[in-house]
Amino acid sequence: MIKKILIVFAFILVAGIGLLLVLARSHPDLSEYSDLAIPASAENAAAPIKIQFLGVSTILISDGKHSILTDGFFSRPGLWTVLFSDIGPDEARVRQSLAKAGIHKVDVIVPVHSHYDHAMDSPLVARLTGARLLGSETSLQIARGQGLSEAQMERVEPGKIYTVGDFKLQVLPSRHSPNPVSPGTLDHPLHVPASYKEYAMGQCYSVLIEHSGKRILIQGSAGFEPGVLKGVKADVVFLGIGALGKQTDEYRQRYWEEVVSTTQPSRIILIHWDDFWRPLSEPLLPLPPLMDDFGATMDFIRDHASKSGIDLRIPAGFQSFDPFFRPQE
Ligand SMILES: [Zn+2]
Incomplete structure (x- = not known):
């Protein structure tokens, strides 16, 4: 009898794990949103x-002379590895992605917060590109754990304006999307490999970049610090939508008001929508329904963008484009 019960139990367990694996690997169909792709005409070399856009909240902004990178997350270990092993930067994957993106030199790297899918690779990318790592104390502890020199890192001061060539860069306090894992901070160097839970969130930031009189706001996580963006205007907002589909309509509405209505952009470019357990050698696909409800987010954002007359885009990975391109008449 006990043997029979054990067999049934084992069967249910295996079937359950199998179902979870299938659900974790099924992706919403991106082709439904092909009208939101960034057109080839925006790939303007001049x-x-x-x-x-290099997946999650990793964005390279360059004027040909200087460049700023948010996060620099390229390792993208698989879900199974993340859940059941310790993780650290995968140098081969990081080098491959940098080569594919044509990145040789970066001036500044800013992690938007310190979870592994944002800050884990930042120190290695800083070392490989010569960049200065400008981050929260928690992001700096991750960098120390990986042996980055103190000379190559700086604790970022929210509100302070940093000059990078012709760019002006500022970070503003922000919040994560609700109920983040490991919401704390690190007060000691984090040695790698480490469990994904050990990459504490640290402080979350919005990143504001100004160049030639135009402003770009990067909102890496679908959260907000109420009122912080009041008076901040942006031409283009890179809007993080990770886990937004699992929130209530009221939350989405508040997020929209705090980040988009306040800053009045003419364009929104969606980020943190891709399944970051897939490597960058494969095309970016939206997060599986098990982790997020991409359709719910898109219904909400499309509706609000269209009512507000805002141009909405979903960027392809590695596509190099002018963020201020004019939609074709
Ligand atoms: Zn996070």
């Missing part, structure tokens, strides 16, 4: 500023 544009004063060019952007490359």
Whole structure:
């Protein structure tokens, strides 16, 4: 009898794990949103500023002379590895992605917060590109754990304006999307590899970048610090939508008001929508329904963008484009 019960139990367990694995690997169909792709006409080599979206909240902003990178997350270990092993930067994957994106030199790297899918690779990318790592104390502890020199890192001061060539860079306090894992901070160097839970969230930031009289706001996580963006205007907002589909409509509405209505952009470019357990050698696909409700987010954002007359875009990975391109008439 006990043997029979054990067999049934084992069967249910295996079937359950199998179902979870299938659900974790099924992705919403991106082709439904092909009208939101950034057109080839925006791939303008002569544009004063060019952007490359490299998955999650990793964005390269360059004017040909200087460049700023948020996060720099390229390792993207698989879900199974993240859940059941310790993780650290995968140098081969990081080098491959940098080469694919044509990144040789970066001036500044800013992690938007310190979870592994944002800050884990930042120190290695700083070392490989010569960049200065400008981050929260928690992001700096991750960098120390990986042996980055103190000379190559700086604790960021929210509100302070940093000059990077012709760029002006500022971070503002922000919040994570609700109920984040490991919401604390690190007060000691984090040695790698480490459990994903050991990459404490640290402080979350919005990143504001100004160049040639235009402003770009990068909102890496779908959270907000009420009132912080009051009086801040942006031409283009890179809007993080990770886990937004699992929130209530009221939350989405508040997020929209705090981040988009306040800053009045003419364009929104969606970020943190891709399944970051897939490597960058494969095309970016939206997060599986098990982790997020991409359709719910898109219904909400499309509706609000269209009512507000805001141009809405979903960037392809590695595409280099002018963020201020004019939609074709
Ligand atoms: Zn996070």
